[in-house]
Amino acid sequence: MADRSATPKHLKLPLTPVLSLYALGISMIVLPTEKRFDWKHAPIMLFSIALLNILVFFLYQSADDTKYNNALEAYDRNNLLQSEWPAFQNYLLEENEKELLTGLRQAYSEEYYYDVIEYIVGDDAFYQYILNHEEQLVFDPYRVNDDFPNWKRRRQEVDDYFYSISSFQGGVIPETLNPVTLISYQFLHGDFYHLLGNLFFLIFCGFAVEAALGAWLFLGLYLASGVIGGLLYAVIDLSSQVPLVGASGSISGVMAMYLGIFRLRKIEFFYWIFVFAGYFRAPALLILPFYIGKELLDFYFNPNSGVAFMCHTGGFIGGGLLMAFCYKFKPDLINNEYVEEDQQLPAEQQSLAKIYAHIDHFRFDQALKAIDLHQKEYGEEFELSLLSYHISQALGKTSRLNHLLALIQVRPFSAQQVQQLAKAWEESEPLHENVDVKSSVKLAINILTPDNLTQVETLFNRLHDKQPNDPALIGLAQKLSFLFEKQKNKAKAKHYQAIADQNTLGSL
CATH class of the missing domain: 1.20.1540 (Rhomboid-like fold)
Structure with a gap:
């Protein structure tokens, strides 16, 4: 939607x-x-269609937000809510939209008028309802020019903005169907x-x-x-x-x-x-x-x-x-x-297909072996290493520590992969004590983002308590100091820089 x-x-x-x-x-x-x-059959027309869709969206449809907001502002500026609110409530009752009506009545009573206006302006069927039920409109008896013709003139300004939106200008509307749209x-x-x-x-x-x-x-x-x-x-x-x-x-x-x-x-x-x-x-x-x-x-x-x-x-x-x-x-x-023309799957893709075929048929042990063979042949991939770890974890295998260590060695390249790695580490708490310092530091550096700062701190402090003079902790301490400095947390920035400096002197 x-x-x-x-x-x-x-x-x-x-x-x-x-x-x-x-x-x-x-x-x-x-x-x-x-x-x-393959470029032997370059899809020029396909790319042209895709490019046209992109240009239309970013150059033409980008104005839709402005047009819609202009419609809302015109509605509010012309004080149309006071006249239309009773009619809109009756309209929702007739449409059996009781739940929506309850919510909008609450918004109206709490003076969240723009929430109500959005629904009224966005419901183009309501305008037709008013034209057929003009007697439901409320006008100020102390204003001579507050009447149906004046309401219609003010409402027209709103509709001019609203119906200039691209979906009404170029979309298929069954009631007014035409070949162009x-x-x-x-x-x-x-x-x-x-x-x-x-x-x-x-x-x-x-x-x-x-x-x-x-x-x-x-x-x-x-x-x-x-x-x-x-x-x-x-x-x-x-x-x-x-x-x-x-x-x-x-x-x-x-x-x-x-x-x-x-x-x-x-x-x-x-x-x-x-x-x-x-x-x-x-x-x-x-x-x-x-x-x-x-x-x-x-x-x-x-x-x-x-x-x-x-x-x-x-x-x-x-x-x-x-x-x-x-x-x-x-x-x-x-x-x-x-x-x-016969186009065989590339060998790498065939190898991947075997992995997913094993998983599809619940042959998880064979899937683990297939992943291992694939990565030996074509190199380590984060997604496959993560899949391998999750399978071993689900099966309760004793080898899941090895799969966790293998996952830590693969560098995540996207923010999503960083979070997946952080979550995998969090879920593997019973294995943490068996992960060596070098691997732990590599993991901490790979997941070191503002979102995972608490998790990395906990990991660093555990490592520092066990082996305070380990040189591997120097780089991690400096990175923590730098990140806290960016967050303007000077106390923690100095704390981790001091640890880095102390370990540096200790290693000389």
Whole structure:
């Protein structure tokens, strides 16, 4: 769902489609991975589409926040809340939004008026409700010009700002459906993460489709899939005023085209379910009914999710039908040489696939051996070392100390990995006494951030109490002093610098 500060609360986002097992609380992703990216078939059109999406989001949609805030300010400046609040309460009652009404009444009573205004301005259906129930508006009897025409003029200023937001200008609105927005909505997004997720799936699946179809046919079918997705979303409720934005209908079409290109040929898929991941091979088109079925189930069982499931469904159906049309009437348009080209997994990726296959089938001892062999062949990786440690910990193996020591030796490269390492250390407290000073210091330096400062201090003090003159502690003490200095904690900065200086003199 898009951020309310930028878009109305009823905006529909066709989020990137995945297969999900919502009933079990488990998410599952299934993606075709038969083809590997290579520059022999550079996806120029794909990159152009991605770049256009990025430019539209950052150059055009970046003004949406300002437009929305201007609408809120105009509403407040024109004192419209006093006139509309009673009508809005009646509207929520008729819509059976009792829980929301209770919360807004509390906000109103506590004078958090902007919270109430956000809901009123963001609910475009309420404006139509007022026009049909003008008798519910409250006007000041002591002001001659406080009447319905004057209210409508002031409300128009709010609407001018509100409806200038990109989702209303370029999104698909079923009630006012037009051909232009069936194209433009495909290049608009609700927020940055919506854009990022869509671009990932577009590039992941799109390069192979463009290589098989050619740039211009790929563009045509991409846009056509988006049009079909937008149309199916609209025809479900032609009276709806909820705008639809996002490229996921088009991307659903691309995913269906990927499957349609290979038809009943067995191709490779990557899957992820909870903590299990791996690869399997299956006839390509066998997966398409699962994609479509998942969206239809979500449409019926998650009606209030704010996700345009029927847009996904339309995209899948559209992409599949378009590929069937190409094979039937224009098969020469498809690069069969590329489709039939055998692209074996690189040896490193095959090795990784074996690891995840063992985990998927609960063969954890074999997974540990496979991780060890992989890292000996291709070098240490933090994620695999962490996985190895967690498996050994879960199995209660006596070798988990060795796995912890191996994990400590691998340098984390991201903030997330630093926190994962810090958490792994915290959870391994019974093993701490068996970790040597050099490894402990390396760990402390690797996780030394403001968030982990207390944890590193505890570790340092334990080491210093046991071996106060160990030279390995000099660098750690200096780093602690520097970090406390940055935090303007002069007492601790001097304390750790003194320890570093003392150990330096002791080692001379």
